[in-house]
Amino acid sequence: MELLETYIENREMVQPNHANSLQTAHGGNVLKWMDEIGAMSAMRFAGESCVTAHINGVDFERPIQVGDVALIKAYVYEAGKSSVKVRLQTFREDLRTGDAEKTTESYFVYVAIDENRRPTPVPDLAVESERGERLREEALAGENGRR
Numbered sequence: 001m002e003l004l005e006t007y008i009e010n011r012e013m014v015q016p017n018h019a020n021s022l023q024t025a026h027g028g029n030v031l032k033w034m035d036e037i038g039a040m041s042a043m044r045f046a047g048e049s050c051v052t053a054h055i056n057g058v059d060f061e062r063p064i065q066v067g068d069v070a071l072i073k074a075y076v077y078e079a080g081k082s083s084v085k086v087r088l089q090t091f092r093e094d095l096r097t098g099d100a101e102k103t104t105e106s107y108f109v110y111v112a113i114d115e116n117r118r119p120t121p122v123p124d125l126a127v128e129s130e131r132g133e134r135l136r137e138e139a140l141a142g143e144n145g146r147r
Contacts, residue, residue: 077139
């Protein structure tokens with residue numbers, strides 16, 4: 001499967017029930033949204049159910065206020081035998097203008113599992129476009145701490 005075919009984005013309106021005492025999105029909610037979208041990207045790639053195996057650190061760079069929209073972007077940038085690496089970024093988006101400011105970034109590893117919940121092989125990842133290659137290079141650099 002080609003990298004761009006794994007690209008998924010989703011939006012969440014930050015509501016008071018998602019917030020901490022500072023009226024910003026609780027980090028746990030942001031992680032949950034990221035994990036769900038990351039798993040969808042991994043499953044699209046693998047063609048199998050995928051479970052979270054590892055989170056390679058999370059950088060909360062700025063808050064998302066109640067009433068703001070959290071835009072979560074995910075794509076597969078590397079695959080192993082049964083593992084799938086997904087880059088995840090969250091943005092605070094202004095729906096009126098389309099402006100988006102990055103708030104959170106992380107790299108998750110998922111494992112594809114079969115109906116018996118055992119690891120199962122995933123396909124090779126193809127990168128067939130300039131945009132796909134740029135996204136893959138950005139992910140590899142960020143994963144290795146060169147953001």
